[in-house]
Amino acid sequence: MSARFPKKDGHGWTLVSVEGRYADHPDTFEIPSQDERSSLLPGDGAKLLFDIETRENGRVIDRGVDRMWVIVRSRREGRYLGVLDSDPGTADGLVLHTGDEIVFGPEHVAAIDRPPASTSSRSTVLTSSWSEEQPDEESMTMNPGLRKFALTTHIALSVGWIGAVFAYLVLVAAAMRSQGDQVLRAAWIAMELIGWYLIVPLALASLLTGLVMSLGTRWGLFRHYWVLVSLLLTIVATAVLLRHMPTGSFFASVAAVTDSVNVSELRDALRGELLHAGVGVLVLLAIQALNVYKPQGMTAYGRQRASQFTSPPRSTDDARPGPSLGAINGTPRWVQVVGIHAIGLALLFAVLHLTGLGMGSH
Ligand code: HEM
Numbered sequence: 001m002s003a004r005f006p007k008k009d010g011h012g013w014t015l016v017s018v019e020g021r022y023a024d025h026p027d028t029f030e031i032p033s034q035d036e037r038s039s040l041l042p043g044d045g046a047k048l049l050f051d052i053e054t055r056e057n058g059r060v061i062d063r064g065v066d067r068m069w070v071i072v073r074s075r076r077e078g079r080y081l082g083v084l085d086s087d088p089g090t091a092d093g094l095v096l097h098t099g100d101e102i103v104f105g106p107e108h109v110a111a112i113d114r115p116p117a118s119t120s121s122r123s124t125v126l127t128s129s130w131s132e133e134q135p136d137e138e139s140m141t142m143n144p145g146l147r148k149f150a151l152t153t154h155i156a157l158s159v160g161w162i163g164a165v166f167a168y169l170v171l172v173a174a175a176m177r178s179q180g181d182q183v184l185r186a187a188w189i190a191m192e193l194i195g196w197y198l199i200v201p202l203a204l205a206s207l208l209t210g211l212v213m214s215l216g217t218r219w220g221l222f223r224h225y226w227v228l229v230s231l232l233l234t235i236v237a238t239a240v241l242l243r244h245m246p247t248g249s250f251f252a253s254v255a256a257v258t259d260s261v262n263v264s265e266l267r268d269a270l271r272g273e274l275l276h277a278g279v280g281v282l283v284l285l286a287i288q289a290l291n292v293y294k295p296q297g298m299t300a301y302g303r304q305r306a307s308q309f310t311s312p313p314r315s316t317d318d319a320r321p322g323p324s325l326g327a328i329n330g331t332p333r334w335v336q337v338v339g340i341h342a343i344g345l346a347l348l349f350a351v352l353h354l355t356g357l358g359m360g361s362h
Pocket of ligand 1: 151154159162206211227231284288
């Protein structure tokens with residue numbers, strides 16, 4: 001165990017001065033008085049703000065501030081030596097672990113706490129978990145094991161959704177190419193089954209696990225454009241799916257009646273399925289690309305949060321370097337491009353629905 005000094009180069013983290021932050025936001029950010037921050041004793045808990053960079057394959061993919069508890073061990077010449085009590089998680093390039101010794105000063109102390117009375121001797125309390133019982137908004141992130149599990153689940157369900165829509169398209173194509181009515185009827189019945197028992201549950205599960213991944217990590221739900229756009233596109237895709245499913249059920253019920261003579265109606269309705277599933281799969285692939293590439297760009301809310309938790313405030317680009325796709329007036333160009341295409345698609349769908357062209361209306 002070696003003492004860690006607040007230095008980002010090489011260690012992936014640095015300590016934030018709470019005095020600077022207090023000066024910027026005196027109404028919303030409270031800190032203990034200078035006297036209190038300068039007179040900590042061994043065994044006292046000090047909450048420090050760690051500015052952490054998360055790297056993957058050498059590239060910085062996230063940057064944010066975690067509040068973590070350090071238990072004071074000793075004091076010398078106005079500086080403290082403490083032991084990190086919280087779990088910072090793991091990330092490429094991050095050299096910080098529970099139990100590490102941290103050197104800090106009164107200017108880094110955001111809050112002070114003492115061990116509960118039941119703890120025997122304060123001077124022997126060096127690494128305990130008493131401070132972690134206290135929930136903290138900024139450190140409400142999943143631990144690394146849980147995050148890996150949640151991410152695996154999220155990817156399986158979301159990418160499974162894309163696979164299920166491809167299977168649906170295969171059935172639509174087989175029905176379109178069929179000569180007689182047997183394959184046509186069978187395809188409609190199978191499409192309804194895949195729709196209700198696979199595509200709908202996977203869509204809802206993808207949305208739910210996406211929310212968990214956003215709220216349970218430093219990405220947040222409203223901080224980065226790529227998360228916000230993924231959320232909106234997924235909600236729209238799920239809403240269109242749920243609205244369209246009864247049409248599929250109707251034609252599946254027609255197909256199930258073997259002596260029904262209305263085969264041409266079943267065949268005509270396939271164009272609507274091709275359009276819905278085809279556009280749907282493109283939208284889902286776009287969401288997947290957004291989630292994997294995580295293009296740069298923070299929302300106004302994300303920038304405000306970043307500046308609240310850092311001193312001095314950083315620019316968007318500084319906050320999280322990533323693939324640069326250009327920005328106009330603070331809104332990244334890729335957000336504008338996705339937005340224009342989404343509006344175009346919505347108009348196309350509206351026109352097709354209103355004119356009844358190829359939508360398999362009944
Ligand atoms: C069709 C829907 C979706 C697909 C195909 C999808 C796919 C993926 C994939 C493949 C990853 C892993 C990327 C990587 O780490 O390299 C991922 C991560 C992530 N997704 Fe999704 N996703 C979908 C919907 C959503 C939604 C709706 C949200 C938010 C509300 C969301 C939020 C996230 C977040 C925050 C991560 C990063 C997690 C982390 O790095 O810990 N996803 N997604």
